[in-house]
Amino acid sequence: MKNKLITKVALIGGGPACATAAIQLARSGIEIVLVSKEIGGTIKNANLVENLIGYPHGVVGKDFAKSFQLQLTKAGVPIILEEVLIVEQTGNKYTTKTAETEIISEYLFIGTGSVPKKLDVEGEKEAFLNRKLFYEMYNVKQFTDKKNIGIIGSGDVAYDYALNLQNVANKIAIIRRTDKTSSLPILQKRVNNADNIIVLNNSVIKKFELKDDKIFLYVEEDGKLITMVKDLVFVAIGRKPNYDFLSEDLVSEYNNPKTDSKLKFVGDVNKDNFRQVSIAMGDGMKVAMETVKRIIEKEGYHGTSR
Ligand SMILES: Cc1cc2nc3c(=O)[nH]c(=O)nc-3n(C[C@H](O)[C@H](O)[C@H](O)COP(=O)(O)OP(=O)(O)OC[C@H]3O[C@@H](n4cnc5c(N)ncnc54)[C@H](O)[C@@H]3O)c2cc1C
Structure with a gap:
């Protein structure tokens, strides 16, 4: 009742x-x-x-x-x-x-x-269920220490996540599908000044796969399929x-x-x-x-x- x-x-x-x-x-x-x-x-x-x-x-x-x-x-x-x-x-x-x-x-x-919006690609749900892929930051920051992290997105939230992890993660890659950002100029400037954050352009995620405690990203970059290996991924695409x-x-x-x-x-x-x-x-x-x-x-x- x-x-x-x-x-x-x-x-x-x-x-x-x-x-x-x-x-x-x-x-x-x-x-x-x-x-x-x-x-x-x-x-x-x-x-x-x-x-x-x-x-x-x-x-x-x-x-x-x-x-x-x-x-x-x-x-x-x-x-x-x-x-x-x-x-x-x-x-x-x-x-x-x-x-x-x-x-x-x-x-x-x-x-x-x-x-948060999802990418809707193969392996995304499995990676989320296995706590290798996240959409929100507040409850996972503690796992990000010295990790190699991919952040998918190009807006304020993706840039904010990268800056949030800047002092705990080892390396951070912001992976975006075009060469444009919709993020505030002040956040872009901070990202550009950070030693451990890089921005990868024209990179479209096709699939995720979990192997050996890592998450593999299959990415189409300028027409070629390449593989990136990360410890954790955040999806911040809107x-x-x-x-x-x-x-x-x-x-x-x-x-x-x-x-x-x-x-x-x-x-x-x-x-x-x-x-x-x-x-x-x-x-x-x-x-x-x-x-x-x-x-x-x-x-x-x-x-x-x-
Ligand atoms: C990374 C990030 C950085 C941001 N930075 C800024 C910033 O610098 N400045 C700024 O002004 N804004 C910022 N924002 C935006 C800001 O967080 C939102 O605009 C604001 O929180 C919206 O408030 P809200 O009350 O409408 O919704 P929310 O804050 O989203 O609150 C929704 C509430 O509803 C509850 N809820 C949802 N579904 C259910 C359900 N089915 N049953 C019961 N409860 C439910 C949730 O638990 C939550 O308590 C940022 C957002 C993100 C993600």
């Missing part, structure tokens, strides 16, 4: 978007429940976050993310640390289901961010919105949002959003404040103080 909860607003996600929204709603005395796989979100992968005002020396992604839990607790936000499997609409309510819990809410905020758990009706609402809906998407999960912490926080704050206004104006509800 699942735990059943009824609340005014349910929020899914413990990243900057929903954490900000939850704190604002809690401070406004609105009844809420936040459900998330973990607290902190994607920013814990970041080497150094330098574009958040208030941190003149930058802040390590993991440290920044770690502070959310304390702030949520201090604001009195009830948190359920579980993975959401299904979200559906029944009449004018939303049902959010995990393996253990069912939450019925009048309003629902979804801030589930993005998931991210896509994460909303696999939505029912068909709600996917259609995601694609055609209604302004008066009580279902709100906040932060990176939104299509075409610029993926930045301050934008995710701003989204969360705006939607929370609009919702509080709506609850007070249309429903005459004034919340309770915490």
